[in-house]
Amino acid sequence: MTRHGNGFLMVTATGVDPQSTNTTQLLLFAEEPAPRTADLAVVIYPLRPRPGAAGDLISIGRDGRQDVTITDISISRLHALAKLAPDGSFLLQDMGSSNGTSVNGVSVPPRGAGLPVQLKPGDLIKFGQLDFTFSDAAALRDFALKLRG
Numbered sequence: 001m002t003r004h005g006n007g008f009l010m011v012t013a014t015g016v017d018p019q020s021t022n023t024t025q026l027l028l029f030a031e032e033p034a035p036r037t038a039d040l041a042v043v044i045y046p047l048r049p050r051p052g053a054a055g056d057l058i059s060i061g062r063d064g065r066q067d068v069t070i071t072d073i074s075i076s077r078l079h080a081l082a083k084l085a086p087d088g089s090f091l092l093q094d095m096g097s098s099n100g101t102s103v104n105g106v107s108v109p110p111r112g113a114g115l116p117v118q119l120k121p122g123d124l125i126k127f128g129q130l131d132f133t134f135s136d137a138a139a140l141r142d143f144a145l146k147l148r149g
Contacts, residue, residue: 007134011133080092
């Protein structure tokens with residue numbers, strides 16, 4: 001848990017370049033893709049601050065200086081912030097992004113305009129035009145075990 005944290009964003013992507021961001025990526029189905037999903041990969045972004053970062057905020061955005069870098073044109077340079085709450089849950093706040101953030105179809109208020117949204121495993125998060133699933137370490141482990149068969 002200390003290496004990758006306890007929160008993860010999972011997205012199914014096409015044409016993924018494993019060197020395209022500075023975040024850790026786990027590419028599944030890379031060796032033997034199914035015929036209809038040959039270009040698909042599941043990319044998993046750990047929600048954790050960069051090594052040596054001060055504080056407990058996790059920046060999410062397109063800019064390579066963010067803790068979680070998602071290189072998609074619909075993602076703002078600094079799109080959102082996540083924070084690990086004292087109870088171990090994650091809180092999510094939009095940073096006034098151009099294309100918005102939503103959790104389970106409900107808009108996340110920009111910082112200063114409302115309270116952060118608490119994330120739960122299985123929540124569907126939309127950053128810009130990309131859909132992610134939030135997972136904790138236990139749910140991610142179960143997901144990986146199901147893929148192994």
